[in-house]
Amino acid sequence: MLRASAVCEKAGVPTTSLVCEGFIGQAAATSIGLGMPTMPVAFVPGHTGAQSKDELRRNILGVTVDRVIDNLTAAPATARETSEPGARDIVFSGGFDAVNRYFYEHEFSDGLPVVPPTREKVAEFLRHTDRDADEVLGVILPDSRAATIWSIAVNGVMAGCRPEYMPILVALVEAMLDPAYGVEHSGNTPGGETLIILNGPIIKELGFNYTQGVLRDGFLPNTSVGRFWRLYIRNVAGFLPHKNDKATFGNTWRVVLAENEDVLNKIGWEPNSVEMGFKNGDNTVTIARYTGGNLVSSVSGSTPEEMMPYLTDAVVKQTSWQIMFTVGMGMGTLRPLILLSPILAETLAKAGWSKHKVKQYFFDHARMTAFHFERQLRDWTLKPIWNLAEEVRAGRIPKIFHESNDPDRMVPIVWKPEDFMIAVSGDPLRTNAYVFAHNGVLAYTVGRRIKLPKDWQPTLGK
């Protein structure tokens, strides 16, 4: 909304942005990153979602209209440049506790102690990339800061990463900068958290956990790389809670999910990296943000026919408001992730099921009634304009969403079978799965190949 306003202002069209009461602080922080710190906002009392029609009318006519007029006719305050440290400046010198106190007080840390980022430590990280330290990979919203190799190294040090992880960290920031991912939405109110999926020989070379407890902290590479992501989102993208990060509840960072490629190769299923367009054996990262999920415990059965109905039921149950990313805000951008333990994948593969066949089953059977689908969009999530019939007539969504007017017809939760993602990891011999609820277009799934420096010789475990 503010990005739209900024485009207008740059085009010489004065704007006012309608901002609910709880979002005034976020608007102020975002405006700074857009280079327009005094861009005017029109106050909307409370939250429109919780107001009766009479209350809304009273608030808009009694309060907001006058703010709109002021914003469009009165000159806003003059903005002034603020000064900040330089890219390579030392901002504090002292002992471990004092550095951490300073970093915490200046909102540089996540609340846990960080490794002080010294020149010596950063230099160790830079030795594990061929890239120039000053190279700018891109500019990250909302703060519009430069994503540099240097800043990646600094935050990698802070997160407790080992220098050898640097190629992974660079790939992650490259993925973060992919416009399809939409990093600028990382402070949205659902407050989801990014999951990093790792593929390739680098899993074993750097000692990532890819078996039991794969999503549990306690494994240095999985944990510290996950923490790096959140620190970079905080320090360089600029998502700070109570400012640009408006997560209603939020999550802590997720540890890295490394796939079990031994099992995948054994059963003939392609790893996630191949699904993302890379070659089997490439070192890759895949990122997407998920607002939640749930374990699917004790999947019983020795055949796909016995197992799939339960898994399918779990997929549907993890898809409620998220269908606004199927039809509505996202338009075909919902990509639910189903994480299978190795024994489940092996059982499916033993029966001759490919990954594609599993996805096709989900597409054919993970459905909900059109009535429920539309009710969520129209009545429950405050988007009164959505209507499946109208969207199909306009050619904006696939015809399968309106093959009749029967409100009890079953419609899919994604546009095509390939929208489902399947990963394999976790306890090799436990029959559990996990379904992740995706944040759609606001954190779309993207992947990057990890480029290793010349003379790559990881020294871990040696």
Add this chain to the structure above:
Amino acid sequence: MSSTDNDGHYAALWPRSPRQTRLNKLAARLATLEGKTVAQLWDYLFRGDEVFALLEEGLKAKYPGIRFVSWRDIGNTHGSDERAVLAALPKKLKELGVDAAISGMGC
């Protein structure tokens, strides 16, 4: 403190990175909204359709000659279409003769 409690000594670097935006000037404001054309930019969220209808009512009561370009004629400024819609916006505003814009909903 550091020299006496085995706490070490660290010269810690700035973990942020320089901003790449300079201050941009805001557009000149209007002397009045009377006779002006105001575009409604909506992210299709949080009852913006109702809010814009109420704003139209309130603004027309004070400026009878004000005109509006509906959000229906602009497209969703958020979500899948955001980049395309925003890229096309300056040209569209010019073609539609827009003098000012109201953008919502930040909720």
